[in-house]
Amino acid sequence: MTAVRPARTAAAPSSAAASPDATSPGVASPDPATPDAYAGLRDAVGRWFAETARDLPWRAADRTAWGVLVSEVMLQQTPVVRVEPVWRAWMDRWPEPADLAAAPTADVLRAWGRLGYPRRALRLQECARAVVERHGGQVPRGEAALRALPGVGEYTAAAVTAFAHGRRAVVVDTNVRRVLARAVGGVALPAPSYTAAERATAAAVAPPGDEDAVLWAAASMELGALVCTARGPRCGACPVRDACAWRRAGRPGDEHADRRRTQAWAGTDRQARGRVMAVLRDAPGPVPRAVVADAWHDAAQLDRCVASLVEDGLVEQVDGPGGALYRLPA
Numbered sequence: 409m410t411a412v413r414p415a416r417t418a419a420a421p422s423s424a425a426a427s428p429d430a431t432s433p434g435v436a437s438p439d440p441a442t443p444d445a446y447a448g449l450r451d452a453v454g455r456w457f458a459e460t461a462r463d464l465p466w467r468a469a470d471r472t473a474w475g476v477l478v479s480e481v482m483l484q485q486t487p488v489v490r491v492e493p494v495w496r497a498w499m500d501r502w503p504e505p506a507d508l509a510a511a512p513t514a515d516v517l518r519a520w521g522r523l524g525y526p527r528r529a530l531r532l533q534e535c536a537r538a539v540v541e542r543h544g545g546q547v548p549r550g551e552a553a554l555r556a557l558p559g560v561g562e563y564t565a566a567a568v569t570a571f572a573h574g575r576r577a578v579v580v581d582t583n584v585r586r587v588l589a590r591a592v593g594g595v596a597l598p599a600p601s602y603t604a605a606e607r608a609t610a611a612a613v614a615p616p617g618d619e620d621a622v623l624w625a626a627a628s629m630e631l632g633a634l635v636c637t638a639r640g641p642r643c644g645a646c647p648v649r650d651a652c653a654w655r656r657a658g659r660p661g662d663e664h665a666d667r668r669r670t671q672a673w674a675g676t677d678r679q680a681r682g683r684v685m686a687v688l689r690d691a692p693g694p695v696p697r698a699v700v701a702d703a704w705h706d707a708a709q710l711d712r713c714v715a716s717l718v719e720d721g722l723v724e725q726v727d728g729p730g731g732a733l734y735r736l737p738a
Contacts, residue, residue, distance in 0.1 A: 446613045449591060449648055450624050456647035457627035465496060473547035473572035475499055480567045481532050486523050494523055506545045508536040514736035518689045526685060526722055531559030549573050570622045579625035580610045583632025588613065590636060594653030596662040680704045680713040694726060694733035
């Protein structure tokens with residue numbers, strides 16, 4: 409496999425880069441009337457990525473399709489700085505789907521640690537078992553085959569197709585959505601839900617060739633993660649700042665602000681569930697109810713959260729001599 413991170417060489421400017429509307433070298437404002445309206449945008453972002461891309465293990469030349477799939481699941485709603493050490497330890501321990509498929513589920517949940525949303529760990533193990541049973545232990549090619557795996561949706565299937573197999577796919581995460589919303593759509597942030605119009609724009613911007621499409625997917629995601637962030641975007645460091653429709657419009661505010669749901673972490677069921685999971689991960693065996701109860705101050709909320717953890721398959725309740733005991737799945 410070739411590395412996702414490109415060599416540090418500048419791409420040749422496209423014909424769109426010579427547009428008189430562009431005030432940054434090699435960047436043109438997208439013109440939907442031209443055959444390749446977004447070539448200048450892609451070229452500028454690609455050159456920026458060649459110089460600034462982070463050296464991440466799942467981008468390395470020796471990466472595997474399984475390693476890419478694991479990284480994409482771990483990176484859902486979790487920053488790179490937290491994922492990288494867990495990913496490295498995970499891949500050392502379970503380098504192939506068959507290794508994870510055969511692992512005790514309790515060990516899988518302990519290895520997941522504090523990444524959050526531990527149901528992702530269960531889905532990843534289910535995915536590994538399906539890869540072994542259906543595909544001989546090799547991550548399948550093609551978005552349809554990937555989406556048939558447990559826990560693999562539209563985004564993950566596209567990302568694995570691009571970053572593991574080097575094939576064109578329209579890879580759109582929250583970072584890419586934000587870049588396209590601003591640079592092309594002229595709005596501060598995309599709508600709360602992924603729209604058909606966004607999907608059409610993403611498909612139009614993605615280049616037709618495999619290599620160029622993979623580069624665009626990686627580069628646009630990196631731009632959204634490091635520069636075109638949701639809060640405090642660093643427009644001065646953006647390679648397409650002068651062609652950005654949002655910046656040219658005066659950086660208008662978020663028109664969907666009243667539709668976005670925000671929730672504090674402190675006191676939520678997620679926090680309570682996390683406390684219970686931490687107790688069980690650290691315990692050498694089943695834990696009495698009293699020990700679990702010490703993890704959270706609100707008894708009614710704790711009961712609700714423990715019940716939901718049992719229902720989700722993250723915790724098992726077993727009978728003990730003194731009453732109920734709780735443990736990670738055997």
